[in-house]
Amino acid sequence: MKNHNDPLENNISRLIMTSYDKDTPRKCFTEKIISDALNELSVQPPNRKTALPPNLVRRHHIFKSKISQLITAAALVVVVCGVFVLVHYIGIDAPAYGFGDAIKSLSEGKTLCICGWQIKDNEVTGENNVKLPFEHWYDLEKGRFWRRNAVFDYRTDTINFYLSVCDGEYMMSEGRIWYNSGETVKTISYLYHPDSKDSTINWIKNKANITRIEGFNYIGKDEVDGVACDLWEGEYTLQIADTLRHSRTHTWLDPRDHSVVRTRAWGKTDNSEWFQASETNFYKFDSTLSDDLFSTTAPEGYQVERTKEQAVEKHEAEFDIYNNTTHWPLAFFVHKGYILKNGAMIVCWQSVDATDTSPGKYYEDLEFGGDLPKLPIEVYALSPMPNARDVRFKGYHLLHTQKNTAKGIRYYEWSLFIPDKEAPPPENIFGYQIYYRQNADEDKVLDVVQSMLSSEEVFMVESAADFKTIVLPAINDLNDVDHLIPEYFTYENVINPIVA
Amino acid sequence: MALEVRKRNRQTSANGQLLHYFNQLGKEPLPDEIIEKNETAVIIKNALKRLNENQKFVLEAKYINGMTAGAISENMKITEKAVHSLLYRARISLRKKLLRLARDMEISDHEKS
Numbered sequence: 001m002k003n004h005n006d007p008l009e010n011n012i013s014r015l016i017m018t019s020y021d022k023d024t025p026r027k028c029f030t031e032k033i034i035s036d037a038l039n040e041l042s043v044q045p046p047n048r049k050t051a052l053p054p055n056l057v058r059r060h061h062i063f064k065s066k067i068s069q070l071i072t073a074a075a076l077v078v079v080v081c082g083v084f085v086l087v088h089y090i091g092i093d094a095p096a097y098g099f100g101d102a103i104k105s106l107s108e109g110k111t112l113c114i115c116g117w118q119i120k121d122n123e124v125t126g127e128n129n130v131k132l133p134f135e136h137w138y139d140l141e142k143g144r145f146w147r148r149n150a151v152f153d154y155r156t157d158t159i160n161f162y163l164s165v166c167d168g169e170y171m172m173s174e175g176r177i178w179y180n181s182g183e184t185v186k187t188i189s190y191l192y193h194p195d196s197k198d199s200t201i202n203w204i205k206n207k208a209n210i211t212r213i214e215g216f217n218y219i220g221k222d223e224v225d226g227v228a229c230d231l232w233e234g235e236y237t238l239q240i241a242d243t244l245r246h247s248r249t250h251t252w253l254d255p256r257d258h259s260v261v262r263t264r265a266w267g268k269t270d271n272s273e274w275f276q277a278s279e280t281n282f283y284k285f286d287s288t289l290s291d292d293l294f295s296t297t298a299p300e301g302y303q304v305e306r307t308k309e310q311a312v313e314k315h316e317a318e319f320d321i322y323n324n325t326t327h328w329p330l331a332f333f334v335h336k337g338y339i340l341k342n343g344a345m346i347v348c349w350q351s352v353d354a355t356d357t358s359p360g361k362y363y364e365d366l367e368f369g370g371d372l373p374k375l376p377i378e379v380y381a382l383s384p385m386p387n388a389r390d391v392r393f394k395g396y397h398l399l400h401t402q403k404n405t406a407k408g409i410r411y412y413e414w415s416l417f418i419p420d421k422e423a424p425p426p427e428n429i430f431g432y433q434i435y436y437r438q439n440a441d442e443d444k445v446l447d448v449v450q451s452m453l454s455s456e457e458v459f460m461v462e463s464a465a466d467f468k469t470i471v472l473p474a475i476n477d478l479n480d481v482d483h484l485i486p487e488y489f490t491y492e493n494v495i496n497p498i499v500a
Numbered sequence: 501m502a503l504e505v506r507k508r509n510r511q512t513s514a515n516g517q518l519l520h521y522f523n524q525l526g527k528e529p530l531p532d533e534i535i536e537k538n539e540t541a542v543i544i545k546n547a548l549k550r551l552n553e554n555q556k557f558v559l560e561a562k563y564i565n566g567m568t569a570g571a572i573s574e575n576m577k578i579t580e581k582a583v584h585s586l587l588y589r590a591r592i593s594l595r596k597k598l599l600r601l602a603r604d605m606e607i608s609d610h611e612k613s
């Protein structure tokens with residue numbers, strides 16, 4: 001809880017503000033930044049009529065077939081004047097399809113373009129919000145993507161655009177290094193991302209707000225691109241730190257193929273009015289994108305921070321963010337979850353105390369289905385967010401793996417989390433709130449905390465075949481010691497666990 | 501000779517005054533006249549320069565740009581809890597730097613005089 005009476009904070013605040021006010025006027029940037037950003041991106045998100053042609057014209061070369069491209073474009077660039085016609089039908093019957101159909105339809109296309117904007121800070125009151133545009137292209141057949149996101153740079157009060165490209169195996173990410181001299185260097189670094197296809201589909205599910213459907217209601221028809229779409233409205237509340245954030249989402253579905261056409265979200269806190277927080281438009285194509293678009297060759301003028309040869313796996317890089325051993329030795333990270341047919345979930349997580357010289361000791365004398373290892377930080381439970389907090393997944397140990405990495409031996413705990421009552425499926429929720437406890441000395445501060453396992457990182461395992469093709473390879477990827485995966489670690493034993 | 505003594509006393513008094521008040525940073529509100537002194541602004545900027553990049557960034561984001569913890573967390577790709585922790589550490593570090601600078605300036609004044 002913020003302490004407004006803390007003399008140190010008040011004094012520091014006054015000192016800094018006063019010292020800067022002496023020669024640095026506060027900058028008024030909003031309109032110019034939005035204007036510059038939109039010009040840069042050439043996307044006018046709120047209106048499909050103006051949004052699509054520039055992109056298609058600019059990207060003529062990326063479609064293999066110009067004929068199919070033109071047909072697709074013609075089909076999509078249908079007149080829409082941006083007039084919001086929301087019709088409320090009291091007592092109208094909801095369409096006989098669901099959001100699951102919508103995302104399935106989106107995923108069945110060869111290529112998906114998602115573009116729009118979101119404000120830079122969902123917590124603000126809606127005044128002077130900076131809109132950050134984004135433009136994403138997905139090759140759904142091969143799990144490749146090209147994403148360009150605007151990121152607000154508070155150092156310079158400007159928007160910078162960052163590119164991420166995945167060729168299905170490697171992910172190339174653009175970055176910046178700021179030197180004290182004022183010099184900025186553009187960088188490229190690579191991650192190994194072999195499961196990009198599944199992650200991409202899961203990412204789309206989240207982006208489409210499809211996962212946020214509990215409490216959604218059908219509220220009538222609204223026209224988009226000349227098509228009378230079905231409009232759904234939903235509201236939910238998330239507690240983040242001490243703040244309650246309320247969200248309202250509208251989702252437009254095309255009744256012809258049940259695909260998502262547009263989402264629009266508003267936000268508010270208890271102390272603010274509703275303000276629009278994002279708008280996302282979806283364009284599905286049956287054309288195939290050129291391989292050139294997904295090239296992960298570093299562009300000229302960029303400094304390569306981590307080459308493909310040095311590329312670490314995506315999850316490893318994510319853990320590094322949490323494992324800043326210089327100042328904060330304690331870290332934990334929940335990597336992935338695998339939902340089984342019975343509702344239980346296999347979860348991979350890890351925790352380290354960088355000052356501990358024998359991290360393997362935590363895994364001695366553990367039982368299959370027994371208590372979790374008393375790692376420095378222990379992830380003991382999970383809970384679906386936001387609308388099923390009363391469901392609690394409790395964790396039991398299954399096995400651990402270990403792997404030699406560039407940063408030494410890393411240990412991974414694989415646990416079975418069993419819900420105490422029926423839980424909503426991953427596509428109906430944001431993710432899982434992580435409950436953890438600290439077993440390490442209290443004077444060792446856990447500084448960076450992962451609060452949620454996103455649904456993007458949760459995969460369905462519905463059969464023994466899925467277990468073999470999805471779970472076992474994932475475990476083997478994080479293991480280079482033979483005896484650590486016991487023979488009795490089978491689908492049957494996991495689906496019918498006898499927990500201690 | 502008398503003039504030199506008076507000058508030395510005045511300089512020592514000015515920076516000694518800052519040192520005194522910086523020692524009270526965590527205890528009581530600073531007087532406005534101390535906050536608004538040009539010397540204070542110079543020391544603050546020098547102290548900020550001596551912080552590590554993350555600490556400097558988070559203090560400026562919070563107190564210059566008026567960013568919320570949520571906005572900072574989004575920008576720095578860390579959790580809000582980590583932002584609060586970073587802010588706490590940054591304030592402590594800044595206080596230490598301020599004390600060090602004020603003390604150095606006072607010593608320097610002594611040596612000059």
